[in-house]
Amino acid sequence: MPDLVEPAVPAGRMGGRSQPSLSVDELTIRPWTAADVPVLVAAYAEEDIQRWHARSLTEDEAREWVAHWADRWARETGADWAVADGDTVLGRVGVRRLYLSDGFGEAAYWVLPAARGRGVAGRALTAVTDWMFALGLNRLELAHSTLNRASCRVAEKAGYAYEGTMRGRTRHADGYHDMHLHARLRAPSTTA
Template identity: 45%
Template sequence: MPNLTAPALPAGTLRQMPQPRLTGLRPWREADTPAVREAFSDAGTQRWHVLRIDDDAEALAWIARWPRRWAAEEAASWAIVSDDQAIGQIGLRQISLYEAKAHISYWTLPAARGRGLAGQAVRTLTDWCFGTLRLHRLSIEHSVHNESSCRVASKAGFPLEGTLCGSMLHADGWHDAHSHGRLRGD
């Protein structure tokens, strides 16, 4: 069956280029294993990202999946860095080149929280996604109880668009989610 619209971005848009290093962001590397383990052993990260990493092998597997997901054009992840040391994560999830859109996710290590680093990372990735990649829309969704993530989204220029009822499953059950979004022309 023919589509009535052409893809907004052609297949191959991501995999034809290496994952870029951006200001304060770089692709993950094996040396980031301790930071990944620290993040996913933190109760705050686990609460909102529903993943636990128990050993170096699991952390390395988590790191190793990102080049494959970039090549498959389904997701991407960067280390948020300070002095080239990983202190957080920012990524694109649910990438749709056909519709030129993606969701942004982020976390920071406990010692890096409250310093504006996640917000700066969101602004940097947003600029690249709209300016270089030419995505049409980016969105951020988080539990309505995750006030820190809401502040990051708002300060990074992603206005609250609404609440999605019962749309996120966390370890403690279903959560309503705030939905924030931006268009390339905003």
């Protein structure tokens, strides 16, 4: 069946090039490597990251994580970066769902406890959002539990406007949570 709408981002524009590293202030936002396995295992053993991301990682799973994101970059279905200060990984930012032809993605992030409270997540999210908009995406959204105030602040500070509350949207260890939906647009909708 012919598609009457041109893809927002033609296939190959992202996966056809290697994943870039981005810089903002002292932060380097770079692809994950096998050397990051220990920090990934430690991150997913941390209380708040486990609580809000509802998963843990063994060493083997962390190795799979690194390979998985390289593969998703190549297939243009997602992108994930380590956020580092020099050799020290501080956190993670990525687009965990990505639909290039629709010009749409969903962002995700976490920051290790020692680096929290200095605007790492918001600055990294802004850098990745700008890169995705330059690629041709039009909308990036993110969702966080209504109980996660720190994540709500990150969204607001990165220009992701609150759009509403999705009731019982996401299962956590203690059951379904209501989730705030936030989004940033590159260009206003034609219906606006």
